[in-house]
Amino acid sequence: MKRSSIVILILLLLCGAISYVGFQRYRKNAEQANAESLAAADKADAERRATEAAAAKAEADRLAAEKAGKDAQAEAEAKLERQRAAEIAEAARVATEAEQAAATAAKAKADKEAAEFEAANRRAAELRAQEAATAEAARLDALAKLAAAEQEKKDAADRETARLAALKAQQEREAALAAIEPDLLTKAILPADYKRREHYYMQIDLLNASATAAAAEASKAATAQ
Numbered sequence: 001m002k003r004s005s006i007v008i009l010i011l012l013l014l015c016g017a018i019s020y021v022g023f024q025r026y027r028k029n030a031e032q033a034n035a036e037s038l039a040a041a042d043k044a045d046a047e048r049r050a051t052e053a054a055a056a057k058a059e060a061d062r063l064a065a066e067k068a069g070k071d072a073q074a075e076a077e078a079k080l081e082r083q084r085a086a087e088i089a090e091a092a093r094v095a096t097e098a099e100q101a102a103a104t105a106a107k108a109k110a111d112k113e114a115a116e117f118e119a120a121n122r123r124a125a126e127l128r129a130q131e132a133a134t135a136e137a138a139r140l141d142a143l144a145k146l147a148a149a150e151q152e153k154k155d156a157a158d159r160e161t162a163r164l165a166a167l168k169a170q171q172e173r174e175a176a177l178a179a180i181e182p183d184l185l186t187k188a189i190l191p192a193d194y195k196r197r198e199h200y201y202m203q204i205d206l207l208n209a210s211a212t213a214a215a216a217e218a219s220k221a222a223t224a225q
Helices: 002-180 194-224
Strands: none
16 A cells, blocks of 8 residues: 555656646747747837837838928928919009100100290290281271371371462452552653753652652561561
8 A cells, every 4th residue: 555655646646747747838938928928029119119200200200201391392382382472563664764764755855845835935926926016006007097197188188278378368458468469659750841850850850759668568568467
């Protein structure tokens, strides 16, 4: 019985040893498997993290590229906008210069036309003044000629009146002289005696001279009237 117990004990020890060795192997395999699993997990995690990092980098690169594209597009649009603004400003400047040039040309033309209009008005005024002066001179000349003709007619009438008055006065004087002319004595009667004849002639001459003097005084008085 002791032998059986020993065998059993040996068997039990052997089984225990086998079990222990098996357990140790299992444990080792389990630990190795666990380690491999952990390593695989770590590797997978590392690969995942690497993949995620690569994906994140790719996303970051994509976002950066997208941002760069947007920035480039924005810069291009801003540049285009600046170019358009510059073109608009240049067009506005050219238009302003054109308007200023047109305004300057229009002002110069207006000034020239105003100067020509003023000169034309001045020439017209001078011509009107000259024509008015010529017309006035012609009018004055006509008035002077008319006045001269009237004066000549008046002078002729006055001369005729004076002539008629003088003729009438002459006739009146002649009539007055004829009225007061003395009857002079003639020497037709001749005395026979020579001495008596000379005395007679002297007496006749004295009487005639006295009558002639009286007639002259009367004529002078009549002329004075």
